Amino acid sequence: MAPLSLKGLRKSFGKVRALDGIDLDIADGEFFCLLGPSGAGKTTTLKAIAGLEPPDEGRVEIGGVDMDGVEPYDRGVAMCFESYALYPHYTAYDNMASPLRSPRHRLPAAEARERIGRFAELLGISHLLDRNVGELSNGQRQRVALGRVLVRPAAAFLLDEPLSHLDAKLRQAMRAELKTIGAVERTTTLYVTHDYVEALGLGDRIGVIRDGRIVQVGTREQIWNEPADTFVANAFGKPRINLVPGEIAAGGRLRAADGAIDLPVDAGLAPGRAVTLGVRPRDLLLLRGDEAPPDGTAEVGARVYVTEVLGRQSEVTVTAGDQRLSLVVPREDASGLAPESPVRLGVPAGRVLLFDPSEGGRRLAP
Structure with a gap:
């Protein structure tokens, strides 16, 4: 577990400014939701923390340590991509086991099996562990990808819209499970979403991002009752305000x-x-x-x-x-x-x- 701190992050891709001075502090063990529309800079923020997209300016601190020059492998974070990023020739079990077989995170076989089995049950994929991922539906693959992240001991979880491909009923069930996992594991979690229901239901605190800038950070009550502007007010609630x-x-x-x-x-x-x-x-x-x-x-x-x-x-x-x-x-x-x-x-x-x-x-x- 470790706090996350972002200081003045800026990142451009050509003429497009993806991040425009991101300042954000996430407490140790906090489940923090970052909400915003497509193109707001949510995924770029995660990649900057993970070291996959080094910022043009600013710095990332994990556990109080500046990550400048630190390779992604050495940052101690586990990231779940919206695009799954699974090994297509592996079974669901082997995909979930892959981080536990690396030199950095290797666990004894019995402990790894127990951990994989526990998270597979929470995610409702215990019966799929022997299947090749090519035989799974998109929703099943997404749960395997999420399980691969959760089984790994990490200082922080970075979750990029991990429930986006699930049907409504399963998304509701998985929100409850994720909240339970967060409460039990107490691993610092940055959860990216465009769904205000997920943000309100999961986040200890919520950050709203727009055009690469943080518009407001607060508890669900503060965001709902005291929106900083009409953009934040419109982002929460259906029908809209x-x-x-x-x-x-x-x-x-x-x-x-x-x-x-x-x-x-x-x-x-x-x-x-x-x-x-x-x-x-x-x-x-x-x-x-x-x-x-x-x-x-x-x-x-x-x-x-x-x-x-x-x-x-x-x-x-x-x-x-x-x-x-x-x-x-x-x-x-x-x-x-x-x-x-x-x-x-x-x-x-x-x-x-x-x-x-x-x-x-x-x-x-x-």
């Missing part, structure tokens, strides 16, 4: 540009200040009949655009003035909502986020 242009009106009120939404806020901003109002679909209330909105909740009139049933819940899209808003409600609450039917929404003032539309969407008070 509702973003509505507006301004601060006299009397400390927030008013949407078309006047359809008007509610009190305690933001300390001057009247006339342009803002973007953000409210998550699960925070909006659907008021039925003559139900009065709770204290601190503004009422907004709207019309139903479309309703989608999602199991026990429904996603309702409405139009309020010129704005289209989404909210998630229990399925029974959405029954009978036909397109164009009038509805009343409750917007809790305490759940509203404000963003600056002129400065990259950075979050403002409150």
Whole structure:
């Protein structure tokens, strides 16, 4: 186990800047998730730590030791590639056993078998160990590749979207197993993903990366409740957060540009200040009949655009003035909502986020 520290990492490929000053500290034994879209620099960050892509500037420290000039083999990290990188002429067992047969990590045969068997059972591939990897499905190969990393004693695990080729049910099961493995092994883990559900479910802390830069680092609660900007707010949650242009009106009120939404806020901003109002679909209330909105909740009139049933819940899209808003409600609450039917929404003032539309969407008070 060892902490990881990245200091000012920069890496370019021709005219493309893949990493643009990455600073990141991951604690010893921490399970850290790095989330971002394709092309954000996630995999390049992992390769820089592993020594596969030396940075143009900056440094990587593992366990407090500067890795400049240290070969990948000597860094003590184990990396799982999204592309599997398995030995095609080996069986699943031999692929998992390969790191335990190297001079650096060699284990006695009995101990190696026990370790391989334990992780194969956790990954649900015990019955596949005798098969050649060419006979396995993509999802099975991905679990073999992950197992090959986990069996190896390492200072840190670097996992590049290791669940991306699994079906939804298996991904959910594997997230639980990975969290268990992390808790038991306490090996420092940097887990790269583009799936916010994985990040929220697995990460002790989460880092959000965009265009080669770290946008925000925090716990799941901090990332969800206090996003640094509209990019982070949009990255978490489905449906996405509702973003509505507006301004601060006299009397400390927030008013949407078309006047359809008007509610009190305690933001300390001057009247006339342009803002973007953000409210998550699960925070909006659907008021039925003559139900009065709770204290601190503004009422907004709207019309139903479309309703989608999602199991026990429904996603309702409405139009309020010129704005289209989404909210998630229990399925029974959405029954009978036909397109164009009038509805009343409750917007809790305490759940509203404000963003600056002129400065990259950075979050403002409150």
